[in-house]
Amino acid sequence: MQYTLVIGGRTRRVHLERQGDAFRVTVDQQAFDVHAAEVDGRALSLLVGSTAAQGEGRSVPAVVVPGRMPGELQVAVHGRTLPVQLVPDERSRRRGGGPGDATGPQRIIAPMPGKVVRVLVAPGDEVQPKQGLVVVEAMKMENELRAARAGRVVSVSVVEGQSVDAGAVLAVVE
């Protein structure tokens, strides 16, 4: 797995190798052995050790929330928040539309706490821009969450009747 990220004006290439919850993460030339545990979909606990065998080490509490721009994440480490811009790889760039297009997978996110009343798509479905994907009810209002642009549904993470928190990922379209 390989990601290109822009942080603080600098482009960083991050490479990951996975073994269960343990990862070897290489940022540019620097390698880290990291054990990652999810807390609630936004919060992560990272234990950064020098070797995989140690399995534990420096504790890094982290929180990741979607940024205001497409492809942007707000990443907080040690209480400091940094905007991280995801740069799409060559494949997705070729698949995408014009240069003004937003990039990266579209994460369909619950804007407020509510209940999923309808799931309108299944993984594998091709969707058009503005096509409805999931309907969430909150404060007695039904909100249809739609695709921002064309793509293929790669996952749907909720079922009808399920309660979701604000910020929960409901589906992903690539």
Next chain:
Amino acid sequence: MSLVPVTKVLIANRGEIAVRVIRACRDMGIATVAVFSDCDRAARHVRMADEAYPIGPNPPRESYLKIDTLIAVAKASGADAVHPGYGFLAENEDFSRACRDAGLTFIGPSPEAIELMGSKTAARQAAIAAGVPVVPGTATPLGAEVSDADVLEIARGVGYPLMLKAVAGGGGKGMRVVATPEELPGALRAARSEAGSAFGDSAVYVERRIMRPRHIEVQLLADHHGTVVPFVERECSIQRRHQKVIEESPSLAVSPELRRRITSAAASVARQVGYTNAGTIECLLDEDGAFYFLEMNTRLQVEHPVTEQVSGVDLVQWQIRIARGEPLTIDPEAALTPKAHAIECRIYAEDPDNNFLPSPGRIVKLQAPQGPGVRDDSGATEGLEVPIFYDPMISKLITWGDDRPQALARMRRALREYEVHGIRTTIPFFTWALDDPDFVAGRFDTSFIDRKLAERAGVPFDQPSADDETAAAVTAALHLVLRAPAVTTAPAAAPESRWRQQARAEALR
């Protein structure tokens, strides 16, 4: 003695102070009625109250400031008392009077006291009558009919540098510093025009400018039986553009002997005007230890928890007990003996790295600090928006300890623990201020923060190190792996999803 019944309280406010009043009522077994504007439908104070009623659209003028609507809701809900909180209608004598006329107990001072102390010049005269020193200056309002020449003559008697202040003022509006007679006519025009548009009253008054003053204030409680109890002073010199941002108690600049004098002066002013309920006398303390009456706030103040942690007294409960007609039973000696050192940071939804501009938006994650010596008075809720219509304060973080170093250490710890995501807050600003050597040593006056901010010259508060950037890169990548093809929460599909996720990850390599 027969007491006035207070069994159900309407809280004519929102945010953290509405929550604070609801808590006091619940502790006393009193029912609570919340009110809300459209955008506050699901706000914390609404969810916490026993009952809640809509009072109109989001702009305060159409909801939280509508006296007739609030009185109607109070009557319809069967409330027998009203707590105004602070801000909004808390210092509006018409509201206090409307409550009284409707047979509702107003949990606060009388309309007469609010009106009297609301006029800065009348308040000065009351202080003079009580034998309390005031900053040298004019005792009467200088309206538009007073000529520049007359004001110049008055100014010569007061001495330069001087301040022009709005009679109806507050919050630094209609205020000008004048260093020389040449500057006076222009400053007078500006101050009058600002006062006129902010308060509907363009009258100003002249006060000598106290150099390098500290802002010291005295919280007091006064019952309906003539008892006035002042508390250990609060130090509120840490202000940004005339707005308090950090408060603490006791003050490093106040000796026990000065405490006696300043608190007994404060009590004299309250007695002079027949004040009842909770109020605060604000003073300036100059470099030589002389103090001057500044003004009286006829309400519960934002920073009241600082006094609560130092004294162990629940001020809001006492406000209700005083309104019922109960006599104060607080030992006055104990009220003047600090039991702890306490400090408060007002956490705002403002971006300190963008000139403290408001940063409204959705709070996507919120985790308040906990542990020994920490109190978080907040009205915010995870998942909800911070509305753009009201004061952007989201929380008051209070810490206390046996002494100032312990209180400060706990504040640093609590600020570090505080997690607010989705909006910007002033937490990084406080982290910086609490580490400033002059702040730690107690060397400051009311210009401290503005001076220190100017010295910073825009260096960002949130300055991530190279290690932070690398950690963020690691975190973002792990988040994308763990979340981007979202982890399916439907149990049956989970194994397939994991498998597919792995397969796709491989395909992307």
